[in-house]
Structures are given as C-alpha cells and as structure tokens.
Amino acid sequence: MKIWGISDTHFSGSRENGMVVHGPIWLEHKEQIVKHWQKTVNRDDIVLICGDITWSTTLKQAMQDIQTLSGLPGSTKIIVRGNHDHWWGDYNELCRTVPENVMPLSANAVNIDGHVFCGTMGWLSLNDPCSDSLDSNFFHKEMDRLEKSLKLATEMDPKHGIHLLMHFPPFTTGGIHTPFLDVIAEYPVTTCTFGHSHFPEEWENIPQGNINGTIFRLTSTDFLKHKPVLIWEG
Ligand SMILES: [Fe+2]
Numbered sequence: 664m665k666i667w668g669i670s671d672t673h674f675s676g677s678r679e680n681g682m683v684v685h686g687p688i689w690l691e692h693k694e695q696i697v698k699h700w701q702k703t704v705n706r707d708d709i710v711l712i713c714g715d716i717t718w719s720t721t722l723k724q725a726m727q728d729i730q731t732l733s734g735l736p737g738s739t740k741i742i743v744r745g746n747h748d749h750w751w752g753d754y755n756e757l758c759r760t761v762p763e764n765v766m767p768l769s770a771n772a773v774n775i776d777g778h779v780f781c782g783t784m785g786w787l788s789l790n791d792p793c794s795d796s797l798d799s800n801f802f803h804k805e806m807d808r809l810e811k812s813l814k815l816a817t818e819m820d821p822k823h824g825i826h827l828l829m830h831f832p833p834f835t836t837g838g839i840h841t842p843f844l845d846v847i848a849e850y851p852v853t854t855c856t857f858g859h860s861h862f863p864e865e866w867e868n869i870p871q872g873n874i875n876g877t878i879f880r881l882t883s884t885d886f887l888k889h890k891p892v893l894i895w896e897g
Contacts, residue, residue: 670882674693676724708738
C-alpha cells in the first residue's frame with residue numbers, strides 16, 4: 664500500500680474551467696489530474712486531498728466532482744476542507760452524503776490498518792506578513808483544531824504512523840516556521856501533507872522533506888504538474 668497526495672484540484676463541476684485565467688498550467692487540468700492519477704495510483708493505495716477541491720458552493724453541486732475523485736483508483740480518498748470549499752457545510756451530513764471511499768476529516772482522526780490519518784484546514788499564521796487582525800480568530804480556532812486532531816491521532820494506536828493533512832502550509836508564505844509547526848513538533852507525526860500555495864515564488868521558500876522526523880510535502884496540483892506525489896510507501 665502506498666499513500667499519495669494531491670491538493671487544490673479546484674474542479675468546476677459542470678461549469679467552465681475558470682482556473683485558466685491563472686495560466687496555462689490550468690488548461691484542462693482536471694483531465695490531466697485524472698490521466699496521471701490513473702497511471703500512478705493503485706487500487707489498494709490511499710490518496711490524501713488537502714482542500715480547495717471544487718469551486719461548487721453547495722454539497723449537491725460538489726457531488727459531481729466528489730464522484731470523480733471517488734471513481735479514481737485508490738481504496739480511500741481522505742479529504743480536508745480548503746478555504747475555497749464553501750460547499751463544505753455540516754460535517755455529519757457530509758459524511759452521510761459522500762461515497763464510502765471518500766473520507767472527510769474535520770479536526771478528527773481515523774485509523775486505517777495501523778495508519779492514523781488526521782487533519783484540519785489550518786490558517787494563515789499570525790507571523791505571516793500577509794496576515795492581518797481579521798486572521799486572528801481563524802488562526803486560534805485552527806490551532807485548537809490541529810491540537811485536537813493530533814491528540815486524537817496519538818490515542819488511536821498509530822502502529823504505522825500518523826499522517827497529518829492540512830490545507831494551509833504550517834509555514835509562512837516566506838517559508839518561516841509558524842506556531843502550527845510547533846504543535847506538530849510535539850507529536851510523533853510521520854508525514855504532513857498540505858496545499859494552498861499557488862505561487863512559484865512561494866514554492867521556492869516552502870520547506871519540504873524531513874524536519875525533526877516529519878516528512879513535509881506541498882501537494883498543490885499546479886506545483887505537482889497534476890501528478891499525485893508519493894507521501895509514504897510501506
Ligand atoms: Fe487553492
């Protein structure tokens with residue numbers, strides 16, 4: 664079994680792909696994601712999708728794109744909310760509505776054969792130069808949710824490791840460490856997968872790889888050229 668990551672798919676449901684205004688990398692990006700995913704991911708693998716899944720605004724609209732993810736290879740697709748996932752409403756309703764092989768996480772954790780997956784959205788850190796006073800409430804709420812999900816994960820007998828999903832990177836846009844990173848460092852986290860970042864100048868700064876025993880991976884689909892990236896291999 665392998666664990667793959669890809670985030671910020673920014674699908675458009677049945678509407679036109681509005682992402683093309685952000686550059687040629689977004690031309691037919693859904694088709695490219697599907698093509699690469701089918702080539703890369705096996706039936707028994709798990710895929711982590713770290714938010715900004717679809718531009719849909721209601722769960723009903725979003726189901727078309729969620730069904731696309733559900734139908735792709737992989738035994739389980741684990742999702743967390745991104746800041747553009749306005750369709751993500753009541754968590755219990757969401758869990759009841761999505762197909763069985765799509766598993767939403769919201770400041771909680773799930774154990775799949777000894778691998779514990781946990782996650783939350785995260786937020787722009789208050790030490791980020793782009794943050795302002797409006798970010799304070801979201802930041803503190805997401806700090807609490809991160810702590811809660813990691814605490815739950817450690818209590819779930821993570822024999823083969825803890826895999827954390829966040830939408831926002833636990834680094835500033837300049838790649839400096841944040842209080843989110845301090846929380847992560849308090850727990851035995853094997854991998855931390857995140858997205859949100861769409862600017863090449865940020866990609867250069869965001870640390871990736873092994874930091875204090877945790878493997879960090881940026882998985883924004885444009886950064887990955889729409890190819891799922893390997894997060895863990897047993
Ligand atoms: Fe995004």
